[in-house]
Amino acid sequence: MLRIKSLTMQNFGAFKGEQRFELPQDEGVTVFYGENMRGKTTLLNAFRFALFGKIIGRGRRSVSFHDMINWEARADGVQSFEVRLILSHAGAEYRLTRTCKPKSGHNTPTGHEDYVADYYLERGGHILPPQQAAMEIERILPEQIARFFLFDGELLQEYEDLLYSDTDMGPKISQAIERILGLPTLTKSRDSLKAALDRAEARVALAAQGDQKTREYGNQLQNLVEERTVLTGDLFRHEKALEDLRARKVAIEDDMRRKQRMATLLEKRDRLTDEVAGLLTEIAKKQEAITVAMSPAWAAIIVDKLKLALTRHLKREVELQSTVMRAQVLQSLSEGHDPECPTCLQIVSDEAQTKIRAHLPNADAGTEDDRNRELASVRRQIDAINAQLENTNPEVLRLLWTDFEAHRRSIYTKRGEIEEIKKKLSGDSEGEIKGLQREYESNVRQTAALEKGIAETNDKLLENAGYREKLQKRLDKLAGSEMDLERRRRDLANTLYDMFNESVGVYREQLRRRIEADASSYFKRLTTEEDYAGLRINDTYGLTIMHRDGSDIPMRSAGAEHVVALSLVAALQNNAQLRGPIVVDSPFGRLDGGHRARIVETLPEMADQVILLVYEEELPPARAREALKGRLKSEWTLERKTARHTELAER
Amino acid sequence: MSDDARDNRDATVADTIERIRAEKFPDVDRDLVLDVLRFHADGVVVDHVDRQIDEAIAERLKGDD
Numbered sequence: 001m002l003r004i005k006s007l008t009m010q011n012f013g014a015f016k017g018e019q020r021f022e023l024p025q026d027e028g029v030t031v032f033y034g035e036n037m038r039g040k041t042t043l044l045n046a047f048r049f050a051l052f053g054k055i056i057g058r059g060r061r062s063v064s065f066h067d068m069i070n071w072e073a074r075a076d077g078v079q080s081f082e083v084r085l086i087l088s089h090a091g092a093e094y095r096l097t098r099t100c101k102p103k104s105g106h107n108t109p110t111g112h113e114d115y116v117a118d119y120y121l122e123r124g125g126h127i128l129p130p131q132q133a134a135m136e137i138e139r140i141l142p143e144q145i146a147r148f149f150l151f152d153g154e155l156l157q158e159y160e161d162l163l164y165s166d167t168d169m170g171p172k173i174s175q176a177i178e179r180i181l182g183l184p185t186l187t188k189s190r191d192s193l194k195a196a197l198d199r200a201e202a203r204v205a206l207a208a209q210g211d212q213k214t215r216e217y218g219n220q221l222q223n224l225v226e227e228r229t230v231l232t233g234d235l236f237r238h239e240k241a242l243e244d245l246r247a248r249k250v251a252i253e254d255d256m257r258r259k260q261r262m263a264t265l266l267e268k269r270d271r272l273t274d275e276v277a278g279l280l281t282e283i284a285k286k287q288e289a290i291t292v293a294m295s296p297a298w299a300a301i302i303v304d305k306l307k308l309a310l311t312r313h314l315k316r317e318v319e320l321q322s323t324v325m326r327a328q329v330l331q332s333l334s335e336g337h338d339p340e341c342p343t344c345l346q347i348v349s350d351e352a353q354t355k356i357r358a359h360l361p362n363a364d365a366g367t368e369d370d371r372n373r374e375l376a377s378v379r380r381q382i383d384a385i386n387a388q389l390e391n392t393n394p395e396v397l398r399l400l401w402t403d404f405e406a407h408r409r410s411i412y413t414k415r416g417e418i419e420e421i422k423k424k425l426s427g428d429s430e431g432e433i434k435g436l437q438r439e440y441e442s443n444v445r446q447t448a449a450l451e452k453g454i455a456e457t458n459d460k461l462l463e464n465a466g467y468r469e470k471l472q473k474r475l476d477k478l479a480g481s482e483m484d485l486e487r488r489r490r491d492l493a494n495t496l497y498d499m500f501n502e503s504v505g506v507y508r509e510q511l512r513r514r515i516e517a518d519a520s521s522y523f524k525r526l527t528t529e530e531d532y533a534g535l536r537i538n539d540t541y542g543l544t545i546m547h548r549d550g551s552d553i554p555m556r557s558a559g560a561e562h563v564v565a566l567s568l569v570a571a572l573q574n575n576a577q578l579r580g581p582i583v584v585d586s587p588f589g590r591l592d593g594g595h596r597a598r599i600v601e602t603l604p605e606m607a608d609q610v611i612l613l614v615y616e617e618e619l620p621p622a623r624a625r626e627a628l629k630g631r632l633k634s635e636w637t638l639e640r641k642t643a644r645h646t647e648l649a650e651r
Numbered sequence: 652m653s654d655d656a657r658d659n660r661d662a663t664v665a666d667t668i669e670r671i672r673a674e675k676f677p678d679v680d681r682d683l684v685l686d687v688l689r690f691h692a693d694g695v696v697v698d699h700v701d702r703q704i705d706e707a708i709a710e711r712l713k714g715d716d
Contacts, residue, residue: 185664188691196704485712492679492708496687499676503668509656510667517660 002089002140002580003609007050010082011070013042014638014646021648024633027608031624032648033616034638039646040613043638044585047150050085050098052143053117056152062254064112065100071644079109089140095122096137141580145176148569149607152585174540180576181511183504190500197497198232200490201225201468204475207483214478221471228464235457242450245443252440259436262429269421272414279407279414286404293400296391303392310385313378320375327368330356511575512537518571519543519564525602526563528594535567543568559590566599570606581609588618600624604631621651664688683711 008020014037023030034040045055045063055063069081080101087094098119106114121133128136141149178184202225208218256263299306329342334357339347348356476487520534523545533548543564545553556564569582584603588596600619603610612619625632635651659667665688672679686707690700 182664185688185691186668189687192691192700192704193687195701196708199701199705200708488712489708492712495676495679496683496708499672499679499684500668500687502675503671506656506659506671507662507664507667510660510662513656513660517657 001608003087004047004581004611005086005088005093007043007046007086008082008084009046010080011073011078012046012049012081012083013068013070014039014644015042015648016070016072016641016645019646019648021636021650023609023611026633027604028631028633029604029610029612029628030634030636031612031614031619031621031632032636032638033614033621033651034646035615035640037643038638038640040615040638041152041585043613044150044152044583046083047085047583048146049100049117050083050096050119051137051141051146051150053098053119062112062257065115065117066109066111068100072642087140092123094136094140096120097122142176142179145180145572148177148572149580150583151565151569151587177541177572178508178511180572181515183508183511186500186504186507190497190504193493193497193500197490197493198225198228200486200493201472204472204483204486204490207486208475208479211480211482213480214475214483217471217475217478221468221475224464224468224471228461228468231457231461231464235454235461238450238454238457242447242454245447245450249440249443249447252436252443256433256436256440259429259433262425263433265421265424266430266433269418269425272418272421276411276414276418279411283404283407283411286400286407290397290400290404293393293397296388297394297397299388299392300394303389306385306389306392310382310389313382313385317375317378317382320371320378324368324371324375327371512539512541514575515541515568515571516543518574519567522570522602522606523563523567526566526595526598527560528592528598535564541568557590559592559595562587562589562591563595563599566606570602573607579608581611582607583611583613585613586618587612588614597623597627600627604628680711680714683707 003025004023005025006020006022008018009015010018012019032040032043045068048054048056049068055065055068057063065081069078080099082097082099084095084097087096096119098117100115100117102109102114103116109115119133121128121136123136201221205218205221205225208214209222211218333341333348334353341348472490475483479487516535516537519537523535523543524532531548532553533546533550535543536546536552537543545556545560545564547553553560566587573579573582582603587599587603591599596619600623603612621635624635637649637651639647639649641647659670662670665685668684668688669681672681672684687704690703
């Protein structure tokens with residue numbers, strides 16, 4: 001039974017200086033009351049950090065060590081934090097101390113990468129060597145299942161993700177659950193017996209080679225045994241490599257999540273840089289257009305005078321045109337070119353012609369030419385003035401300038417943003433992020449290649465097993481008594497292997513049934529919905545709510561997820577060879593009062609030691625005392641000293 | 652899942668394997684099975700477990716003789 005005795009924090013998160021609490025050693029519940037942002041989740045993270053060196057924030061993001069140093073302490077020059085956990089397990093007392101401090105040579109750390117976390121573990125007062133310490137922690141509380149004991153209501157999504165078999169972590173978590181339920185004893189036995197069977201077969205082959213009658217089969221069998229050894233070795237290496245790749249992939253994804261903010265900043269920077277380049281091109285075009293528009297712009301000053309001149313010229317044109325036309329018509333009539341008057345269409349008599357001739361002005365060709373020249377000149381001037389007026393449009397120039405200025409302001413603003421982003425990017429963020437992306441892609445490719453290779457090796461092993469079986473049968477028919485002992489040894493190893501192999505499957509099913517039954521029992525106690533009959537378990541320990549008509553409830557609300565997760569935790573606690581405390585942060589989340597009451601009543605039965613992290617509106621102290629009665633062992637408050645300084649106080 | 656699994660869900664590892672031995676592998680020696688389980692119990696670190704198993708099997712065969 002794993003029990004927490006005390007936890008001590010030094011400048012960890014909101015907890016400034018040294019903060020410590022001890023837990024009662026008898027069974028029951030300890031409640032920590034704290035308002036939002038007082039450090040409840042930090043307390044949960046203190047356990048995680050002590051045990052695994054990890055700190056998890058919202059959205060499953062890893063939290064930077066730099067950000068976990070108490071802010072006020074950091075302002076005073078403190079550059080480290082520490083958590084010490086004292087616990088007991090299987091009759092031994094352990095003291096686990098984990099410290100985070102700047103790496104050597106990093107005198108002014110600014111980010112997570114500038115820190116290193118180290119730990120030491122004492123058992124019964126003796127410090128354990130690092131490898132043994134790591135194995136001991138893994139034995140006490142394997143990290144993959146710690147999430148079922150260090151339970152954060154805000155991280156429920158993790159529960160769903162972890163228990164779907166198509167995620168990389170899903171099978172690992174299933175294995176971890178089975179581990180705490182005792183299955184490894186059987187699986188390890190089975191694997192050892194498989195190895196014993198292989199050795200026995202190798203001895204049969206050796207014995208067969210010693211007999212002339214069976215030598216040929218013996219040689220063939222020996223070759224197959226050697227081939228199997230090689231294939232098995234390859235398979236083991238590939239599976240180990242695949243496991244390492246999968247673990248590395250999870251770590252890369254963690255890193256990428258942590259650097260997501262940097263990636264977003266880089267993307268924004270690149271976008272702004274492209275926009276600035278586009279604007280610069282636009283500005284160049286505008287400048288060109290302005291230059292063209294500027295040359296006639298001077299005329300804008302005299303545009304009114306030009307318009308007046310145009311009016312005068314147009315008037316003069318009309319006058320000259322009339323005069324010219326009148327003279328032409330009269331001349332034509334006086335000379336009799338046209339017998340009809342162009343106006344009244346009557347025949348012009350000789351007498352009228354004589355009168356017209358008498359009234360025509362004495363103009364010579366020169367006067368008429370002068371008039372025509374003047375008319376042409378006036379028309380040219382009119383055209384010139386019109387052209388000038390057309391080119392002189394101050395509105396166009398004004399719009400061009402407005403656009404030009406707007407673009408310049410926009411460039412200035414965007415360049416300012418780019419500079420701000422550059423300040424926020426630390427180190428070689430771009431290089432790191434691109435490096436991570438390349439590594440991730442390479443990891444995916446290697447994983448696919450390994451999976452393919454493993455499948456092919458397994459096919460070859462199956463084929464090899466088939467050939468060996470045939471050869472064994474032929475050998476058995478031919479072999480004499482000198483091979484008898486080896487054959488019997490092989491047969492017994494084979495029988496034992498078959499028996500343990502079958503037992504693994506049977507026991508696994510029994511375990512699932514047991515978890516299903518216990519989880520259902522807890523679920524029915526925790527839920528207020530009468531139509532829910534219980535829970536159904538799948539191959540990866542995922543749980544589905546069952547309606548009393550036997551159908552599944554496929555979709556779950558966050559509240560329902562809460563209740564299901566608590567039910568699984570309780571069932572695992574009930575059945576685990578490893579038993580330990582539950583530390584629950586915000587266990588009520590979006591649950592209504594009815595569910596909350598049921599959880600409070602049921603929690604003490606889920607584990608011997610239950611630590612609740614809540615705020616008072618969530619679980620009023622009076623209600624907690626009334627519901628838990630003698631099972632409530634101690635109460636603490638996370639007291640605000642300042643916005644960045646919390647202290648633990650026992651009530 | 653089978654009804655057997657439900658009926659026997661509370662059985663221990665030893666109970667489970669003994670049930671399977673008795674039902675399907677009655678000729679296998681019970682003590683040999685327990686030895687194998689003991690070699691792989693949680694928290695137990697057995698030196699040369701391969702050799703231990705080979706010797707346990709050989710011992711049983713000798714006994715049969």
